[in-house]
Amino acid sequence: MTSRVDGPLKVTGRAKYGADNNFAGMAYGYVVLSTIAHGEIEAMDVTAAKSAPGVLGVYSPFDPLELRAPTSPILGATWVPLQDKEVTYYGQPIGFVVAETFEQARDAAMLVEVSYHRRPALTSLRDGLASAEDAPPTARQEPASLEVLAPGVESIEDALAASPVVVEATYTTATQNHAAMEPHSAVAVWGPDGLTVYSGNQGSDLQAADLAAALDTDLSSVHAVNPFVGGAFGGKGRTSVPAFLAAAAARVLDRPVKAALTREQVFTATAGRAATVQTIALGADPDGTLIALRHDSWCSTDTGRSFVEPTSHGTSREWYATQNLAISQKVVPLNVPPTTFMRAPGEAPGSFALESAIDELAVALDMDPIELRLRNNSTAPPGKDLQWSSKHLDECFRVGAARFGWANRSPRGRTDGDWLVGLGMATAMFPALRFPATVEITLREDDTAVVATSGADPGTGLLTVLSLVGAESLDIPPERVTPRLGDSAFPPGGMSGGSTGTASAGTAIMIAAAKVLDDLAALASSPGAPFEGMEVSYADGRVLAGGRAMTFGELLRAVDHASISATGSSAPGEELTKHSFSSFGAQFCEVRVHRWTREARVSRMLGVFDAGRIINEKAARSQLSGGMIWGVSAALHEGLEIEANGRPANADLAGYLLPVNADIPDVEVHFVEYPDTLHNAVGARGLGEIGTVGMAAAVANAVHNATGIRVRHIPIVIEDLL
Numbered sequence: 001m002t003s004r005v006d007g008p009l010k011v012t013g014r015a016k017y018g019a020d021n022n023f024a025g026m027a028y029g030y031v032v033l034s035t036i037a038h039g040e041i042e043a044m045d046v047t048a049a050k051s052a053p054g055v056l057g058v059y060s061p062f063d064p065l066e067l068r069a070p071t072s073p074i075l076g077a078t079w080v081p082l083q084d085k086e087v088t089y090y091g092q093p094i095g096f097v098v099a100e101t102f103e104q105a106r107d108a109a110m111l112v113e114v115s116y117h118r119r120p121a122l123t124s125l126r127d128g129l130a131s132a133e134d135a136p137p138t139a140r141q142e143p144a145s146l147e148v149l150a151p152g153v154e155s156i157e158d159a160l161a162a163s164p165v166v167v168e169a170t171y172t173t174a175t176q177n178h179a180a181m182e183p184h185s186a187v188a189v190w191g192p193d194g195l196t197v198y199s200g201n202q203g204s205d206l207q208a209a210d211l212a213a214a215l216d217t218d219l220s221s222v223h224a225v226n227p228f229v230g231g232a233f234g235g236k237g238r239t240s241v242p243a244f245l246a247a248a249a250a251r252v253l254d255r256p257v258k259a260a261l262t263r264e265q266v267f268t269a270t271a272g273r274a275a276t277v278q279t280i281a282l283g284a285d286p287d288g289t290l291i292a293l294r295h296d297s298w299c300s301t302d303t304g305r306s307f308v309e310p311t312s313h314g315t316s317r318e319w320y321a322t323q324n325l326a327i328s329q330k331v332v333p334l335n336v337p338p339t340t341f342m343r344a345p346g347e348a349p350g351s352f353a354l355e356s357a358i359d360e361l362a363v364a365l366d367m368d369p370i371e372l373r374l375r376n377n378s379t380a381p382p383g384k385d386l387q388w389s390s391k392h393l394d395e396c397f398r399v400g401a402a403r404f405g406w407a408n409r410s411p412r413g414r415t416d417g418d419w420l421v422g423l424g425m426a427t428a429m430f431p432a433l434r435f436p437a438t439v440e441i442t443l444r445e446d447d448t449a450v451v452a453t454s455g456a457d458p459g460t461g462l463l464t465v466l467s468l469v470g471a472e473s474l475d476i477p478p479e480r481v482t483p484r485l486g487d488s489a490f491p492p493g494g495m496s497g498g499s500t501g502t503a504s505a506g507t508a509i510m511i512a513a514a515k516v517l518d519d520l521a522a523l524a525s526s527p528g529a530p531f532e533g534m535e536v537s538y539a540d541g542r543v544l545a546g547g548r549a550m551t552f553g554e555l556l557r558a559v560d561h562a563s564i565s566a567t568g569s570s571a572p573g574e575e576l577t578k579h580s581f582s583s584f585g586a587q588f589c590e591v592r593v594h595r596w597t598r599e600a601r602v603s604r605m606l607g608v609f610d611a612g613r614i615i616n617e618k619a620a621r622s623q624l625s626g627g628m629i630w631g632v633s634a635a636l637h638e639g640l641e642i643e644a645n646g647r648p649a650n651a652d653l654a655g656y657l658l659p660v661n662a663d664i665p666d667v668e669v670h671f672v673e674y675p676d677t678l679h680n681a682v683g684a685r686g687l688g689e690i691g692t693v694g695m696a697a698a699v700a701n702a703v704h705n706a707t708g709i710r711v712r713h714i715p716i717v718i719e720d721l722l
């Protein structure tokens with residue numbers, strides 16, 4: 001079992017996160033937020049704040065720090081604060097106070113008086129449905145609607161009408177926030193060479209590019225450093241408001257500036273997951289064969305329409321073999337904080353709806369839900385000719401059913417004393433993607449190697465993957481590899497998002513390793529070198545020829561080189577024209593509902609996953625069990641409640657419920673391991689996000705099995721089960 005290389009630093013508090021950096025002369029910033037959901041700022045009286053003790057600067061739309069909105073290929077435009085007087089949601093950043101201490105900045109911020117010209121606010125998805133719009137193209141360039149019909153079928157409604165068995169229902173999911181343990185924060189320092197920013201994010205090179213664009217400065221003079229990130233999950237893909245403001249204020253004040261959001265501010269001054277409403281209609285033959293699938297989705301978004309939660313595309317587009325498929329995706333702009341990527345965007349809420357509906361169909365057909373899923377297992381996404389590169393979902397179902405004791409399940413649950421006990425299951429899928437990545441490998445004369453890429457490890461275990469794949473590619477033990485990431489000075493590693501890290505960086509490592517070993521061979525046989533003129537080979541960290549062997553360190557010393565380096569790059573390419581790629585899984589859970597109190601408790605969970613080759617089993621297991629716990633959280637705990645005036649009612653970790661140890665029983669994760677070298681040379685597909693997919697439906701399906709009550713929204717609360 002390989003433990004995380006950064007584990008000891010993290011658990012002993014020695015890992016330095018962004019806000020842990022301190023500099024002489026550092027000032028502290030505090031972000032001021034709006035207290036209305038919609039309107040225009042008429043005036044901001046900052047007189048009292050400016051004369052408060054220790055205050056160095058008060059910035060507002062009337063006296064702004066100059067910032068430009070950056071754009072990136074994956075995320076599109078990123079909003080920057082203080083550039084206009086429009087307020088479009090409660091808790092929007094509208095000011096920034098910088099003082100000698102954090103307390104002085106916070107106290108002065110309380111003295112800022114804001115007057116608004118208010119406009120009516122629309123803050124509820126239900127109320128906004130009437131003003132729904134077709135979704136704009138998403139990051140995956142999906143159209144707002146899509147229809148695949150069998151020959152001779154005129155419409156999805158005809159296909160449904162012709163189906164012997166039909167179920168149709170509407171499902172809703174709550175607004176969520178990533179609520180990462182490390183609140184968004186930054187320390188910005190300007191020096192003779194430019195700007196250095198220490199701030200947790202999902203890709204240091206992307207952060208450097210964002211800041212350079214925002215500050216209208218040269219990219220080469222911006223250095224982003226993020227060796228440790230206290231959770232991101234999509235919520236740190238964009239550069240944060242504290243990072244923009246700290247960097248701009250540090251330039252104006254010519255002092256290092258630290259800014260961090262409070263826990264409460266994180267819920268509005270960043271971005272979260274949309275609420276969704278989804279209607280699904282399934283038509284089937286009595287034997288369970290799906291004839292038609294219609295999935296219409298509505299998601300909330302902010303008035304800037306910053307993100308589409310692609311529930312229809314994320315699930316129904318690819319999950320089941322069906323002759324007739326119609327999906328649509330609409331957005332509902334509201335006066336709420338921006339929406340963005342959050343762990344399995346699309347698939348997490350989408351799978352709650354689809355996998356609940358499939359369970360409802362199984363009940364209507366009086367069929368085992370695993371049997372129903374096996375019957376509709378697809379060899380390629382409907383409407384696409386490209387077959388899955390490697391799909392062992394059927395094995396996940398069978399192995400999971402055997403390990404979980406599914407055969408003992410009764411269609412009406414069972415009782416255990418005062419507890420009603422039910423079993424539920426669901427499918428999990430998440431697309432296998434990779435992004436462009438570049439890695440540099442350096443072989444050093446002390447027989448160690450450095451594997452470096454800019455990237456980020458927001459808890460995913462990527463740092464450890466660099467050492468493991470690096471060691472394998474160089475044929476040396478992982479202890480002799482120093483992995484480095486989280487620094488924009490390293491070659492561009494792209495974004496730690498979309499469950500891509502291992503596939504992207506791993507492939508680049510293999511290419512870089514092949515290059516550096518070629519260079520080593522050339523060096524070994526060069527004139528004057530120990531293997532001059534010989535054909536050398538390489539194994540076990542050694543150069544070999546003519547019955548002689550030297551470690552690469554010995555060789556480098558012999559030719560007077562402290563080190564040699566090579567970079568390797570990889571990007572998705574030709575494989576995309578040959579196959580479809582996804583990771584797969586089967587989620588199982590047992591839920592107990594108390595006969596009298598009606599509390600629902602998950603008592604057992606099992607996930608069986610098919611994610612290609614597993615590089616680090618311990619980290620993979622922890623990613624997946626963490627994801628499954630996240631699914632339980634979505635099912636039974638999490639939801640941001642937004643009041644009619646736009647104020648979140650539970651913007652803290654007391655009111656925004658998350659599962660604690662007592663809510664989570666033993667979680668079992670099992671792999672069926674089939675390396676997928678059609679996807680990338682490493683053979684690993686993504687597994688960061690799939691753990692959460694399907695879990696909320698598995699819980700709801702188990703609740704139904706236990707109680708006979710079908711709850712079509714999450715989170716499920718006691719009142720739903722009375």
Ligand code: MOS
Nearest residue numbers: 233234342343497
């Ligand atoms: Mo991913 S939405 O960056 O966890």
